[in-house]
Every structure is written in structure tokens, then in C-alpha cells.
Amino acid sequence: MLEGLRIGVLGVGKLGGAIVRGLTRAPDAAGGQPVIPADRIRGSVGHAETAERATASLGIAVGTDGAAVAEASDILILAVKPQKMGALLESIRSAVTPGKLVITVAASVPTSFIEERLADGVAVVRGMPNTPCLLGDGMTVLCAGTHASEDDLARARTIFDAVGRTAVLDERLLDGVTGLSGSGPAYIYLVIESLAEAGVKVGIPREVSTLLSAQTVLGAARMVLELREHPALLKDMVTTPAGCTIDGLLELEEGGLRVSLIKAVVKATDRAHELIQESS
Ligand SMILES: NC(=O)c1ccc[n+]([C@@H]2O[C@H](COP(=O)([O-])OP(=O)(O)OC[C@H]3O[C@@H](n4cnc5c(N)ncnc54)[C@H](OP(=O)(O)O)[C@@H]3O)[C@@H](O)[C@H]2O)c1
Structure with missing residues (x-):
């Protein structure tokens, strides 16, 4: 389902980094193929020094130009602090065309907030993962925004199934999920x-x-x-x-x-x- 797709992670901090590590790690001690090869994942952060450190530690290309990452990706994972989400969306708006899937993992930020700030019709899925994604033992709850189809939700689920367990719930429960499995x-x-x-x-x-x-x-x-x-x-x-x-x-x-x-x-x-x- 993720075959050939390019993933952009905007905000490769603690959680974004854990997701990248989970997706790119070898699935078992004997090696094997990662869920997504590192060369199909790009990341962005807020500062050049962080970008350098993240590139070295995660083994993916990390820069500070979020719009370029958005342009080059089919699926975007937004993993910045909730307080930074508005500014990030403004900076990537023109690069996020309908057809791309946007997955937000920021606590508290509803899908409507993202949808209002992106082009009409962009599919948004909201997820609440936790850091054990790093070892493939995460717990992620997902919900679909207004324009996200069953297929979009399934694609998001495939990503997070690869780094732990997933469940789908109504969006009104996502803050509770944040308080339980996120924290x-x-x-x-x-x-x-x-x-x-x-x-x-x-x-x-x-x-x-x-x-x-x-x-x-x-x-x-x-x-x-x-x-x-x-x-x-x-x-x-x-x-x-x-x-x-x-x-x-x-x-x-x-x-x-x-x-x-x-x-x-x-x-x-x-x-x-x-x-x-x-x-x-
Ligand atoms: N940590 C968890 O366990 C957890 C669990 C569930 C959900 N979440 C959610 O995940 C999000 C990130 O949390 P975190 O704990 O990973 O925070 P974090 O470690 O502070 O990471 C935030 C990252 O966002 C980057 N960033 C800031 N401005 C940016 C921009 N304009 N474009 C791209 N990247 C930018 C930061 O880079 P610089 O350092 O260079 O500024 C940093 O790498 C939050 O919304 C949080 O609610 C976290």
C-alpha cells in the first residue's frame, strides 16, 4: 500500500524522529527490509543545526525548507509542536496540493484547523502515536478529517501499523487518547x-x-x-x-x-x- 510513496516528516523531533526510526529500522535481528527505505523519507526541522544533527542521527535527508519537503512527498506527517502548527501550515500551503495525504500527530490540533489552512479538498488524517513507535511497539489512534477517504485512513493506518498497534476512534476522543497513550x-x-x-x-x-x-x-x-x-x-x-x-x-x-x-x-x-x- 505504501509501495513507491515518498514520505515527508515535518518536525523530526522526539516523536517525528521516533516515527522515522521505526519506519526505517530493520524489522528483525536477522535484518530484512524496512517498512520504508530511508531514501524515500525526507524530514524538516526549524533550525539548521538541528537539521544537521537529525540527518546524522536518523540517516535521512533533513533540511529546514518544509515547503520543498512537502512538494517532494506524497504523504506528509506533521510533527511540530501545536503552537508551531499555524506558521508551518502557512509556509507549506502552496506545496500541499489535493492528492497528497496530510497526517497530523500534534496534540490538541483538530483536523478542521489543518483543513482550513490548506487548499480545499486536501485529505487530512489525525493521529495520536507515542514514542515506543521507535521500537515498533507504539500505540496510535487515528481519525479521518472531512476530505479523507477510507483509503486515506487505510494508508495512514499502514504507516502506524508498521510501528506498533493502531485503532480508529472518533475525533472527539483524541484529547483523551493524548492523555492516556500519548503521555x-x-x-x-x-x-x-x-x-x-x-x-x-x-x-x-x-x-x-x-x-x-x-x-x-x-x-x-x-x-x-x-x-x-x-x-x-x-x-x-x-x-x-x-x-x-x-x-x-x-x-x-x-x-x-x-x-x-x-x-x-x-x-x-x-x-x-x-x-x-x-x-x-
Ligand atoms: N513526544 C511525544 O511523546 C509525543 C506523543 C504524541 C504526540 N506528540 C506530538 O508531536 C509533536 C512534536 O512533539 P515532540 O515531543 O516531538 O517535540 P520536539 O521534540 O520539540 O520536536 C519538534 C520538532 O519540530 C521542529 N520544528 C519547529 N518548527 C518547525 C517548522 N517550521 N518546520 C519543521 N519543523 C519544525 C523542531 O525543530 P527545531 O528543534 O530545529 O526547532 C523539532 O525538531 C507535538 O505536536 C506533540 O503534541 C508528541
Whole structure:
């Protein structure tokens, strides 16, 4: 579906860079073809020094002329900060002709904002990925704008399927997705870091403790995804009556872990609602 298509990534920062790395990496340890060869991806950034660094680290051509990248690409991924989106769209407007597919991954920026600033009829898909795209373990939620066809959505989905899992939801839920899976890796790093600290506290060497902590999060996530059991049932499988786990769980309940996580997602969702007000 992406055969021969040229991809332009406008804004190869943390997320744009992770997407490029995910698309261009060899799919397995034995090598194999990347999803998109590096010579079919071009990038742009805001400053010349960043462009130089990104070219060296990502192995694709990165410049500062977004319009030139837009001109030379069939599919554009817009990955600048929401606050920079208005100015970026103004600079690429004449290069983005109908027939090109524009995928925006900026938090908070609705498809209507993009559509209003580009030529009439340009297909826009909005996505909310996360940084584990870098390793092919991303989670991306997509929604189609007014002019995007099923085919456009499918093409966008093919890109993000290649760097993780995807789902399609109504656009009104995208700020909530931002608060959950977009920001989510940061919450989980905090959990991993805290569990690792706990291991150190009970005498486990730090390196081993971090391994135990991260692999436990990974294993638990795979149990949920692959066994398709409710997390509460899986929790019960670990919790022997009068055993150790129940004591640990009670501490977490007392510390308000559950409520804290729910409040974190709600706060981040609220912030995602606000960001668009700061866009140019
Ligand atoms: N980070 C995440 O985990 C994550 C997750 C989901 C969604 N997002 C969304 O992804 C977007 C980027 O976030 P980020 O964390 O990757 O930010 P970032 O690391 O600051 O990257 C932003 C990039 O945009 C470049 N840029 C600035 N002005 C530009 C322009 N006019 N044309 C082309 N590139 C330009 C910057 O280049 P210079 O440094 O040279 O200015 C930088 O490389 C945001 O909208 C965010 O909401 C991020």
C-alpha cells in the first residue's frame, strides 16, 4: 500500500524522529527490509543545526525548507509542536496540493484547523502515536478529517501499523487518547523507576532491579493484550490469600495509585484541550 510513496516528516523531533526510526529500522535481528527505505523519507526541522544533527542521527535527508519537503512527498506527517502548527501550515500551503495525504500527530490540533489552512479538498488524517513507535511497539489512534477517504485512513493506518498497534476512534476522543497513550509512556517510566528504586531499597543491585521492574511491566502488559483477560482477573492470579501480594496491593490502594493514575490522564486530557488556544 505504501509501495513507491515518498514520505515527508515535518518536525523530526522526539516523536517525528521516533516515527522515522521505526519506519526505517530493520524489522528483525536477522535484518530484512524496512517498512520504508530511508531514501524515500525526507524530514524538516526549524533550525539548521538541528537539521544537521537529525540527518546524522536518523540517516535521512533533513533540511529546514518544509515547503520543498512537502512538494517532494506524497504523504506528509506533521510533527511540530501545536503552537508551531499555524506558521508551518502557512509556509507549506502552496506545496500541499489535493492528492497528497496530510497526517497530523500534534496534540490538541483538530483536523478542521489543518483543513482550513490548506487548499480545499486536501485529505487530512489525525493521529495520536507515542514514542515506543521507535521500537515498533507504539500505540496510535487515528481519525479521518472531512476530505479523507477510507483509503486515506487505510494508508495512514499502514504507516502506524508498521510501528506498533493502531485503532480508529472518533475525533472527539483524541484529547483523551493524548492523555492516556500519548503521555502514557511517561507515567509508566515513573512506575518502572519507582519499582526499581524499591528493589534497591530491599537490597537488589540497581541494574538487576531495573531489569526486574521493566520486564515485569512488559510481561504484565503482554498478559493483558494476549490473554485478553480483564486486568482484575490477572491480578487475582498473582494474589494468594494471606500472601505477600495482597499486602503490597493494600499499600498501593492506601497511597491512592489508582486515583492518581486516573487523575493524571484526566489532567493531561484537559491540558490537551487547551493547547490549541496557544497555536498560531
Ligand atoms: N513526544 C511525544 O511523546 C509525543 C506523543 C504524541 C504526540 N506528540 C506530538 O508531536 C509533536 C512534536 O512533539 P515532540 O515531543 O516531538 O517535540 P520536539 O521534540 O520539540 O520536536 C519538534 C520538532 O519540530 C521542529 N520544528 C519547529 N518548527 C518547525 C517548522 N517550521 N518546520 C519543521 N519543523 C519544525 C523542531 O525543530 P527545531 O528543534 O530545529 O526547532 C523539532 O525538531 C507535538 O505536536 C506533540 O503534541 C508528541
